[in-house]
Amino acid sequence: MGVVRQLRQVDADDSGIDIAFRADVHAGLSQAQKAIPARWFYDATGSALFEDIxxxxxxxxxxxxxxxxxxxxxxxxxxxxxxxxxxxxxxxxxxxxxxxxxxxxxxxxxxxxxxxxxxxxxxxxxxxxxxxxxxxxxxxxxxxxxxxxxxxxxxxxxxxxxxxxxxxxxxxxxxxxxxxxxxxxxxxxxxxxxxxxxxDIGTLERAYDDSAGVTAAFNLNLLERINRELGGTIPVANFDHRACWNDVHARIEMHLVAACDLDFIVDGRSYTMAKGETIHSENSHKxxxxxxxxxxxxxxxxxxxxxxxxxxxxxxxxxxxxxxxxxx
Structure with missing residues (x-):
């Protein structure tokens, strides 16, 4: 029987960029606590990295x-x-x-x-x-x-x-x-x-911050995707991966941490981040x-x-x- 047909239900603009992705990135980078929904990890590169994870x-x-x-x-x-x-x-x-x-x-x-x-x-x-x-x-x-x-x-x-x-x-x-x-x-x-x-916290944090750095690459690929698809100038090398347990909310949080003061452009808009400021990229509730x-x-x-x-x-x-x- 095989694959009968594929349905596509993703809205894109004339340039092929996912409209919801653009909107979520701009909204997320404009917040006091910057945050981008975890679903945007999964472009082709991110999906392959997650399979490695x-x-x-x-x-x-x-x-x-x-x-x-x-x-x-x-x-x-x-x-x-x-x-x-x-x-x-x-x-x-x-x-x-x-x-x-x-x-x-x-x-x-x-x-x-x-x-x-x-x-x-x-x-x-x-x-x-x-x-x-x-x-x-x-x-x-x-x-x-x-x-x-x-x-x-x-x-x-x-x-x-x-x-x-x-x-x-x-x-x-x-x-x-x-x-x-x-x-x-x-x-x-x-x-x-x-x-x-x-x-136990140790088991949880190691699962999201592995020694080989694959999860870090997965997290950082979100910034690479923004640069690729939205004409971004985010200096990815100046961000670090962080995974930590939040006991109040019973969840692991993943963040992208600015290693220094940063200025960059995404889709024609300018953004700044101070050293130590983070982009909250994922929650994993338990x-x-x-x-x-x-x-x-x-x-x-x-x-x-x-x-x-x-x-x-x-x-x-x-x-x-x-x-x-x-x-x-």
Whole structure:
């Protein structure tokens, strides 16, 4: 069957630049605490760097998730059942997605990713591995409304949200996202989501600041992307990568730290940064069992099963779409 067709749902201007990327960069660099949403890490270079990160010895989430998918394949198959259209939020990796597809005998696979090049490569690789599986790639930002392919309209759906990517969002945004996908996937849908647990600070900080410097390169590539796509003059060599635990918000924060006073231009606009000032580039929230359950319920999903890896602590949670009742 193979890749049937690719849908593109990204708005670009006449020069091909993503309109939302330009807007987010200017808005983020204009704030007192500069910040750029983590979804803009994932151009072709950033996506490839993240795949490298998943294989690092310090980065445990991928190993833990792969172990859970492997160890509990039969239980997942029994709980999910065959024939569902798997809608993956974020393009499938070469390790996790095939394990799920092997286990549950899906009716179709729909990877949704903002990086078109990476999406095409990953969809082609999975299609070659599963030649009888219809694959419908959708190039889109899954944090925004997404129109699913009409070909899967009549199939029951399984949302697949691995990697603890939900942790990149503050609680309000995470709940909004879950509510959107509750509506998009429809009644009878299931959601399989990876959630990272709270653990010792050393393990957490090493996972986001590896000794080989791959995560640093991933973080700094955000500035390289701004320079490439928005005509920026950001002196990337004058920024440092920082990853630190924020105990109040139960999250790892990644920052790009100015090593000296800086002046630069992005898309024709001038910006300044003082030495030590940072661009907040990512959050990675960690959840205890009750926190994760509350988050899912607030987003319209009722947890029905969970599989936990103990060391380091990580979980896969299966939830079903909560019935929507009319107001009395």
């Amino acid at each position: 998943t294989g690092l010895p310090e980065y445990y989430p991928t190993r833990s998730e792969v172990a859970l998918l492997t160890r509990h394949a039969r239980e997942l198959a029994a709980a999910i059942g065959p024939g569902r259209a798997v809608v993956e939020l974020g393009s499938g990796s070469s390790t996790k997605t095939p394990l799920l597809l092997d286990a549950i005998a899906p009716g179709a696979y729909v990877p949704v990713d903002i990086s078109g090049d990476f999406l095409r490569d990953s969809a082609a690789a999975l299609s070659a591995r599963f030649p009888d599986l219809p694959v419908y790639p959708v190039e889109a930002d899954f944090t925004q409304p997404v129109a699913l392919p009409r070909e899967i309209c009549g199939l029951p759906k399984l949302g697949f949200f691995p990697g603890s990517t939900i942790g990149n969002m503050v609680a309000r945004s995470a709940v909004d996202l879950l509510r959107h996908w509750r509506g998009a996937l429809g009644d009878g849908a299931l959601m399989l989501i990876g959630v990272d647990r709270i653990k 959840y205890g069992p009750r926190d994760a359950s509350l988050l899912l319920r607030a987003g319209g999903w009722t947890p029905i099963a969970a599989w936990d890896d103990v060391d380091p602590a990580f979980a896969l949670i299966l939830a079903e779409a909560t019935e929507v009742r009319a107001a009395p």
